[in-house]
Amino acid sequence: MSTSKRFLVISRRPPYGSSHARDALDTALTTAVFEQPVSMLFLDDGVYQLLQAQQPAGIQQKNLGATLSALPMYDIDQLYVCDSALRSRGLSLDDCLLPVQLLDGNAIAQLIRNHDVVLSF
Amino acid sequence: MIFSLLVYAAPHSHQGAESAYRFAVACLAQGHSIHRVFFYGDGIHGASALAAPPQDEPNLPARWQALAQAHELDLVVCIAAAVRRGLLDANEARRYEKPGHNLHQGFELSGLGQLAEAAIVSDRMITFGA
Amino acid sequence: MTHLQLNDHSIELDNEGYLRDLSQWSPQVAEALAAEIPLQLSDAHWEILYLLRDFYQRFEHAPAMRPLVKAVSLNLGPEKGRSIYLLKLFPDSPAKLAARLAGLPKPTNCL
């Protein structure tokens, strides 16, 4: 596999309530291990994945935030968040456990056009 | 064109499982090829050999297998998603010391890397979600 | 089912040699698991095993080869952060073997 494609993984569900967030993250990590450039975009309730101080031990789940914080170890550092999704929930970049870039609607459409494969969860 | 499909919807819970099959049929009818159909999340239930829908309802795993046989399709089920949900082949049943296995004929368990590989080599990747 | 005999008690392993109960891990258990391979654990092995345990603690998963190499490079220096170095220490499949010796869960076969 010599070819390379730009992957965008869109994650728009909150953590823990369903497997979507975990599956999106596993897809991003695996794709990066295949040495493809991967970006992640958090939309809608997906921004809640980025909250610090997640403590899911009491619900017998693994800490999604802990695994998210490994993204830089996989060279996934193109991380984007929908500006209005974050603001409308009363959150700011300071609440996020990783450095992410804010995008407005136009920039999101542009981001999509800049990727070859878009996988959404 | 070369297509790959990601099936994330569980049969009977979500229409997406059925939509994916219909899409695959339409795709092949037009002479396109399908590099891989990858079953992920609850979509893995579409590969159960033990699914027993009523006789007057379609058996999706069986239809996938027939389609795969006719067109040499690669039906791959995410191994991590499958094993946690109790969908095993003989090998994984041995590995986890379980009393039986239930992966439908025509499907194989493999890693999530097969999804990445499919997206890399295919012209289009279409997701059927839930 | 197999057992690992350790001094006066035995520890249950699954049929692939992974600990059934991860809380039973100790450096002595790692030594005993390694001895069965056979592999003599040196300081060079130990720094990787502890790095793996630390990785698991922080990120809650056992790393694949690529992030393992990066973690080694960041923590132990670039001359050790190379696949060839890890392959010499843990032959065949470093990410898998080292994770087993470090008492991490069995990988989900995701790759």
Added chain:
Amino acid sequence: MTLHTLNRAPSDTALLTDCLRACSSGDTLLLIEDGVYCALAEQPIAWPAGVNVCALTADVAARGLDSRLASSISQVDDADFVQLCCEHARVISWY
């Protein structure tokens, strides 16, 4: 250009909003499964300019909506769905 598929009814406003926000002029939005309820004339949606919106015939028919669609929305069959995938550089599924 991108083909977007949407499979939820318009009551999932957040999904619809994200989908529409992600559309560029020249994109196509294909309504499938419960997404075809977004095509109803009675609840018109302000589609973004330059986006071609269509609905999957089998899903429209299944739900008894054939005579209730907004006139601006065309119906396409499964073969057209495949064709649309070929005509667009990528496909995003909103679900």
